[in-house]
Amino acid sequence: MSSAGTQEVKKNLTCTEGGSITLPDPLVESGFLLYGxxxxxxxxxxxSQIWKDSFRDRLLWNNNTGLFTITGLQRDDSGIYTIERKGGGVASYQLSVYEAAPTPGVNRSRVSADSCTLVCSVEKAHETTLCWIKGEEILNQTSTGPSLPLTVDKQDFNSSYRCVAANPAADEKTLPVNVKTFCSEENNTDETSENNRQFGTLLIAIVVFLIVISVIIIGIYFERQKRKRDRRSQDSIKREGEVVYTDVFTTDERNRQGGNLSDPSPAVEGSNLTTVYDKLEVHRMALTDTDTVENV
Incomplete structure (x- = not known):
């Protein structure tokens, strides 16, 4: 049904994601549109009838002009499209779909008494070109890259400058730059103040970090000391709870105490009990007058 595989690409077409593209050659009477x-x-x-589901709501055909238009383009729509007319006639196109151009940003990198250096940059540099334009003159340009510097002499501070980011599909984002404002002493002071604030924030963070580390170290030290005291206290309690036995030596005073003490009961076999007696003394009462007369 098709001989598109042998056809050469007629023209390159480019577009940005989300955009639309119209194939230049019409298909009025009958024929096919091929993709890959x-x-x-x-x-x-x-x-017209659409066969491919992924193009069903995005491929439009104008019955007056016979032109096909693809809307809502995506990156994977890139490829070769071919129009084959019934009875002869083939037109092929290489379509490339690119991401939208990112919005550039400008920063000041250096200021001196007679010049100022500005840097234009983008976050996504893939397939993006950057250029500096003064009035209508292109000063410098990158093929692809994340940043592009520009040094402006002091006598040109009042000139009109702009940074432009573009993709291969000619989609552009432009940022006008007031060099005099960017490179003024006031702006320099603000930048210095911002740097000082950042340094102060960093210094405070370091001090807080050191304090936290010190508190943790001190806490660990006191916790270890507490554990040591607890272990010593437990060891002391264990030692106090131990019962120490020793032999008891007694002196037999029974003969000197009148010899009238009965023998102690025999020790129970297996007992370590020992009977200890106190020393007995005779109590002498003082004589009264009555006792003396009677005795006489």
Whole structure:
């Protein structure tokens, strides 16, 4: 049904994601539209039918002009599109879909008494070119890259400058730059103050970090000391709870105490009990007058 595989690409087409593209060659009577060598739509009797589901709501055909338009372009829509007319005639296109150009930003990198250096940059540099423009004159340009510097002499501070970021599909983002404002002493003071604030914040963070570390170290030290005291206290309690036995030596005073003490009961076998006696003394009472007369 198609000989598109043998056809050479006629023209390169570029577009940005989310945009739309119209294929230049019309298909009025009957024929096919192919993508990557596969039929995705056909036209017959001035009516079109879409075969590919991914293009069903995005591929439009104008029955007056016979032109195909693809809307809502995505990166994976890139490829070769071919129009084949019934009875002869083939037109092929290489379509490339790119990301939208990012918005550039400008920063000041250096200021001196007679010049100022500005840097234009983008976050996503893939397939993006940067250029500095003074009035209508392109001063410098990158093929691809994340940043592009520009040094402006003091006598040109009042000139009009702009930084432009563009993709291969000619999608551009422009940022006008007032060099005099960017490079003024007031701005320099603000930048210095900002740097000082950042340094102060960093210094405070370091001090807080050191304090936290010190508190942790001191806490660990006192915790270890407490554990040591607890272990010593437990060891002391264990030692106090131990019972120490020793032999008891007694002196037999029974003969000197009148010899009238009965023998102690025999020790119970297996007992360590020992009977200890106190020393007995005779109590002498003082004589009264009555006792003396009676005795006489």
């Amino acid at each position: 060598g596969k039929n995705i739509a056909f036209v017959t009797d001035r009516r």
